[in-house]
Amino acid sequence: MDLSGLNEPQKAAVTQTSGAVMVMAGAGSGKTKVLTTRIAYIIDELGVSKDSILALTFTNKAANEMKVRISNILGGIDTKNMWVSTFHSFCVRILRKEIGHLENYTNSFNIIDEEDAQKIVKDICKNECIDSKPKELRHLISKSKNFEAFSIDDPFLNQDYDTVSRLYEEYKIKNNLLDFDDLIIKTIELFKEAPEVLYRYQYKFEYILVDEFQDTNALQYVLIRMLAALHNNIFVVGDDFQSIYSFRGAKIENIHKFRRDYKDHKMILLEENYRSTNEILNLANCIIDKNPNQIKKVMYSHGKTGDKPILYDADTAFGEASFVVEQIKKLHDKGDSYSDFAIMYRANYISRGFEDVLLREHIPYRIFGGLSFFARKEIKDMTAYLRVLVHPDDNFSFLRIVNEPKRKIGDKVIESLTSVSNEYNKSLFDSIDLYSGSGSIELKKFKIMMTSIKESLANCKLPDIIDILLKETSYEDMLKKGDSDEYQDRISNIKEFKSVLKETELDHEDEGLTNEEILDILLSDLALRSENDDAKESDSVILTTYHQAKGLEFKNVFMVAMEDGIFPSQNSVTKEDVEEERRICYVGITRAKDRLFISHVGRRFLFGFTQQMMPSCFLGEMKREFYNLYGEYKTPKKDIESKAIPNVLSAKDAVTSDLKVGDKVNHKTFGDGKVISINGKIAEIAFALPTGIKKMLSTHPSLTKIN
DNA sequence: CGCACTAGACTTTTT
DNA sequence: GTCTAGTGCG
Numbered sequence: 001m002d003l004s005g006l007n008e009p010q011k012a013a014v015t016q017t018s019g020a021v022m023v024m025a026g027a028g029s030g031k032t033k034v035l036t037t038r039i040a041y042i043i044d045e046l047g048v049s050k051d052s053i054l055a056l057t058f059t060n061k062a063a064n065e066m067k068v069r070i071s072n073i074l075g076g077i078d079t080k081n082m083w084v085s086t087f088h089s090f091c092v093r094i095l096r097k098e099i100g101h102l103e104n105y106t107n108s109f110n111i112i113d114e115e116d117a118q119k120i121v122k123d124i125c126k127n128e129c130i131d132s133k134p135k136e137l138r139h140l141i142s143k144s145k146n147f148e149a150f151s152i153d154d155p156f157l158n159q160d161y162d163t164v165s166r167l168y169e170e171y172k173i174k175n176n177l178l179d180f181d182d183l184i185i186k187t188i189e190l191f192k193e194a195p196e197v198l199y200r201y202q203y204k205f206e207y208i209l210v211d212e213f214q215d216t217n218a219l220q221y222v223l224i225r226m227l228a229a230l231h232n233n234i235f236v237v238g239d240d241f242q243s244i245y246s247f248r249g250a251k252i253e254n255i256h257k258f259r260r261d262y263k264d265h266k267m268i269l270l271e272e273n274y275r276s277t278n279e280i281l282n283l284a285n286c287i288i289d290k291n292p293n294q295i296k297k298v299m300y301s302h303g304k305t306g307d308k309p310i311l312y313d314a315d316t317a318f319g320e321a322s323f324v325v326e327q328i329k330k331l332h333d334k335g336d337s338y339s340d341f342a343i344m345y346r347a348n349y350i351s352r353g354f355e356d357v358l359l360r361e362h363i364p365y366r367i368f369g370g371l372s373f374f375a376r377k378e379i380k381d382m383t384a385y386l387r388v389l390v391h392p393d394d395n396f397s398f399l400r401i402v403n404e405p406k407r408k409i410g411d412k413v414i415e416s417l418t419s420v421s422n423e424y425n426k427s428l429f430d431s432i433d434l435y436s437g438s439g440s441i442e443l444k445k446f447k448i449m450m451t452s453i454k455e456s457l458a459n460c461k462l463p464d465i466i467d468i469l470l471k472e473t474s475y476e477d478m479l480k481k482g483d484s485d486e487y488q489d490r491i492s493n494i495k496e497f498k499s500v501l502k503e504t505e506l507d508h509e510d511e512g513l514t515n516e517e518i519l520d521i522l523l524s525d526l527a528l529r530s531e532n533d534d535a536k537e538s539d540s541v542i543l544t545t546y547h548q549a550k551g552l553e554f555k556n557v558f559m560v561a562m563e564d565g566i567f568p569s570q571n572s573v574t575k576e577d578v579e580e581e582r583r584i585c586y587v588g589i590t591r592a593k594d595r596l597f598i599s600h601v602g603r604r605f606l607f608g609f610t611q612q613m614m615p616s617c618f619l620g621e622m623k624r625e626f627y628n629l630y631g632e633y634k635t636p637k638k639d640i641e642s643k644a645i646p647n648v649l650s651a652k653d654a655v656t657s658d659l660k661v662g663d664k665v666n667h668k669t670f671g672d673g674k675v676i677s678i679n680g681k682i683a684e685i686a687f688a689l690p691t692g693i694k695k696m697l698s699t700h701p702s703l704t705k706i707n
Numbered sequence: 708c709g710c711a712c713t714a715g716a717c718t719t720t721t722t
Numbered sequence: 723g724t725c726t727a728g729t730g731c732g
Contacts, residue, residue, distance in 0.1 A: 058722070088722050114721080180722055247720060347719050369721090410708060528722065547720045569719050584720080607718075608723045 001044050006030075006037065013237075013268045014038045017046060017207065020228075020262035022255070023237040026299045027284070027590035028275025028553065031237050035209060036066055038235065039084075040073040042207050050077070054205040054227065055084040058212045060529060062551055063089070066211075080507070083205070087220050091183040092525045094190070094201070101194040102186060104173045108391050111527040112172075113375055116396075117142075117179045124167045125160075132160040141165045145181040146217055146249040175396045184219045191226050202230035212551075213238030213258070217249035221257065234262065240295050241288050244547060244584045246576075255295070273299050273590075275553050277306035280596050282626045284589040290621050291579050309589075309596035311619070312630040317561075320601050321357040323630070324558050327597060328363060328541060331556060338364055340555035342542040344588050346567040350560065351543045358541065368544035372530045378479075378490040379497050383526055385469050389454050390520050393427035402428075405478035407446060413439030449473065462505040462515050466498045546588045557592035559585075562600040563613040585618045598627070665703050 003011050013023050013034045025031040039055060042048050057063045063086055067079040083090065092111065099105045112120070121141070122134040130137075140161055143150055152158040172178065178186060191198035208228050210216065213236040216224070228234040236258060243252045251257075259265060273281060278301045288294060314320035328341050343354055348369055358365045373379060381404060384397035391397075403409040414428075416438070421431035432440075432447045449472055456468050470476040479487045504522040513521075542554070561567065568581035589596060600615045663675045 060722085086722065183722085244720075245722095248722080349718050372721090406709075408708075530722085545720065566718095571719060580720095605723080 001041055003037070003041075006033075007272060009268050009270050009272075010034050010037075012266075013235075013270070014041050016266050016268070017042055018233055020232065020258070020265035021235045021268065022213075022258055022262075022265055023235070023268045023270060024295065024297060025237050025239050025270040026273060026297060027239065027242065027587070028273040029270035029299075030272075030274055031211075031239075031270065032062075032066065032069065032551075034270070035211060035237060036069040036073060039066075039070050039207075039209065044074060048206060050079070050082050052204060052206040053083065053209070054090070054207070055082075055209040056087050056090060056211065056224070057084070058086060058215055059551070060086055060089070062086075062211060086528065087216075087223070088180060088183050088528050089525055091187040091223075092528065094187055095178075095183065096524055098190055098194070098197050099186065101197055102190055105178070105186070106176060108394070109176045109178050110387065110391075110394055110396055111183070111525070112177050112179050112396070113527050114180070115375060116177075117168075120171055121164060121168055124164050124171065128163060128167070130160045130164060132157050132164075134164075137161055137164045141168060142179075142181055143249075145185060146219060176394070177396055184223060188219060188223055188226070191223075198226060199230070202227060206231050207233045208235065210234075210236040212242075214240050214243040214252055214255060215245045215250040216254050218251055218254075219249075221251070221254045225261065232262075241297070241583060242550065242587050244550065244580060244587060246580055269297060271298055271300050272302060274302045275593050276301065276590060277304045277594060279306055279308045279626070280589060280592050280594075283309050283596070283622055284586055286622050286626060287582055287589065287618060288586045291582050293579065306594050307628075309592075309598060309627045310630050311627050312597060312599040313615075314599055314601045315603065317353040317601050317604050318357070320560060320599050321353045323599060324354065324560060324597070325357050325361050325363065327558070328556075329361070331595075336555060338539045338541050341558070342544060342549060342552070342554040342556070342591065343558045343560055344544055344546055344549050344591065345559075345561050346546060346569060346584070348545060350566070354543060354560070364538070364540040366538065366540040366542055368542060368548045373493070373496070374526055374529050376490075376493055378494055381475070382466065382469065382494060382497055383523065385473065385475075386465070386519055387523055388429065388450060389457060389465075390516055390523060392429040392450075395421075395428045398428050401473075402443075402446060405474050408442050409439055409446065413437070413443065417443065457515050457519075460515070462518060463498045463501040465515070465519075466494060466501065470494070546584045549591050550587055553591055553593055555593050556595040556597070557588070558597045558599065559588050560599050561604075562598055562616040562619060563604070564616055565613070566604075567616050567618070582618065582621075597630075663705055665705055667703055 003014060006014060007030075010030055010033070013021065014037045017038070023031075023034065025034070035055065039053055042053060043050050055063075055066060057066065063084050066084050067082060070082070070084070071077055071079045083093075085093070095105075095109070096107050099107050099109060118134065118138050121138040124130070125132070125134045125137070136157070137160060140150065140152070141164070144165070152161060172182070191201075205227055208224065208231075210224055215238075224234065224236075238255060240252050240255060243250060246252075259267075276284070281299055281301045285299060312320070312323050314323055324343060328338070331341075332338060343351075345351065351367055355365070355367070374383070381401055384400040387394045387397040388401065399414065402414070417428055417431055417435050420435045420437075421428050424431060424434055426434070429447065429450075432443045435443060453465075453468055453472050457465050460468065476491070479490050501519075501522065504518055508518050508521065542549075542552075544552075564570075567585070568578055572578050572581050598619070600619070601613055603610050604613050605611075665675060
């Protein structure tokens with residue numbers, strides 16, 4: 001196999017196939033290239049079957065991209081069914097086959113998303129008259145399931161947590177439901193309780209590869225270790241600089257753990273950056289240098305040079321958006337495509353102002369994120385209908401749609417039906433025949449309707465089942481009655497969903513499956529999918545959060561809304577939080593290949609108020625020599641220096657200031673406040689309304705003591 | 708049971 | 723400011 005396109009460390013990472021290998025791959029160092037070439041190498045040079053390789057990623061997009069690239073390297077081989085997938089999809093694939101080895105679940109289990117999980121917790125709280133906030137409880141449940149340490153001081157909350165988490169588990173078992181956390185947990189449980197099953201998979205997967213290793217959590221690490229225990233051919237790629245998912249339980253410590261657990265591992269550093277210009281890397285290095293606890297690693301540029309990053313200081317969000325659009329137009333006129341641009345921000349709500357201006361200027365754009373396609377109400381409703389068609393015993397889906405559109409089947413009727421179903425130990429759908437109380441006519445009509453739709457399913461083209469559903473269930477009529485813009489929106493989403501069915505049908509066209517079987521395959525992991533999975537090529541400007549931009553690269557990047565309170569987010573309280581924000585900033589900078597623009601505004605309309613904004617403390621961490629102010633070359637130097645740009649960072653002052661109760665302080669975003677308590681490093685500070693009382697690190701860079 | 712109005716939350720990141 | 727869930731009335 002031709003490896004001449006690789007540098008030495010990359011080559012080593014590809015050819016060192018046996019044993020444990022850890023690759024520390026800096027941003028833009030050819031990580032995906034190494035992963036895919038290595039898999040191709042194992043197949044092509046070692047003659048290993050492609051079914052004996054397991055590659056785990058964090059996003060479907062990364063998994064799909066890897067499959068395509070492996071196929072390309074190996075002359076177009078079929079990689080569709082390779083075990084290259086996200087952790088979660090991998091677990092679903094195992095559990096669909098094997099979950100019968102565990103008690104309580106059958107392999108037609110349904111996967112619930114975060115919205116469903118929250119609704120279940122909320123309903124439990126309501127039924128049990130529990131006062132604690134459902135959202136907080138749900139959060140704690142997820143935390144505990146990922147074996148994260150936490151303690152609850154409040155005895156009431158503690159008691160509520162015990163009750164609700166128990167009932168939540170019971171509810172899921174009763175309804176054959178698994179949440180995202182369960183997918184990993186149940187797989188581990190399965191492997192523990194059925195060692196022969198574990199052995200089968202250990203034996204099968206001779207080579208295991210893990211992408212974005214720095215983002216694995218404690219459970220995912222356990223899973224990897226279990227699977228690799230027989231052949232011990234385990235290859236992990238990560239970059240501790242890009243660890244930005246600790247809020248989801250990701251553990252950088254897994255990197256150290258790996259090094260301890262696999263004593264003989266080989267460590268390979270990929271330090272040569274092929275993506276960005278020198279100028280961009282300089283700025284990235286400035287930022288990451290400020291984080292004390294990173295594994296030291298130098299990023300060498302590949303020698304590409306370009307313009308210094310540009311900093312723009314706008315008055316308002318509108319001014320900022322106009323600036324960005326102006327730059328895009330200018331560069332587009334010079335020949336860049338719209339898809340060469342990305343506008344990046346810390347939180348989704350920032351996108352609005354940019355959308356407005358892009359729309360008005362007729363510049364095509366695409367937004368990553370926000371509400372996932374498959375999480376939209378109409379799509380979840382359609383999915384629930386389809387699930388009831390294929391699995392009539394799916395009570396959870398049944399309850400979602402039995403009265404949607406309204407069919408006069410209310411809570412009271414469902415309550416009585418449920419007691420019948422408990423009595424005869426049958427599903428709600430099957431209990432309809434046995435039920436004779438009030439509402440029985442409506443229920444029977446519903447059942448007849450669903451049965452007739454199911455008959456149509458056997459004889460129609462698969463996507464047409466959506467039209468049949470829309471018509472027969474009167475779902476479309478219901479939408480038509482509502483707002484017409486909303487109707488357009490929802491119908492076009494449903495059309496899009498129809499094309500997902502079409503794709504699935506095509507994927508399986510020669511396999512002699514019935515429509516019902518194809519639907520079952522489609523439904524099996526729908527909850528894990530998101531619309532950005534397929535890198536749809538379209539000539540559009542991309543609007544995205546830093547998190548969703550991870551792994552991507554763009555010729556021109558705009559980092560916008562670089563203001564304290566937005567980035568770093570005002571929710572980052574501890575030193576660790578701010579360090580993670582800093583890594584997010586690093587991820588943002590290193591997405592850019594040629595040009596980087598950084599902007600911030602003086603005032604911004606937020607939560608119904610116009611607020612004074614201060615530049616992000618990260619701007620102060622960027623050495624002045626490494627960027628230009630926009631228009632610097634035309635503006636007299638004196639003016640620039642009088643501008644309130646950077647050394648905003650009062651970090652030095654702040655770190656040395658130790659606060660006491662009663663001290664008056666100033667926060668760059670919240671204004672003046674008074675310290676009301678100190679607990680270790682955490683200070684509780686009362687600010688003027690609307691901010692009110694905030695807990696924050698007393699050494700937070702945005703805080704200064706005033707006398 | 709369904710509609711209309713109101714109060715409250717929301718704005719961190721996601722498989 | 724905008725969206726949503728919850729309440730109360732017809």
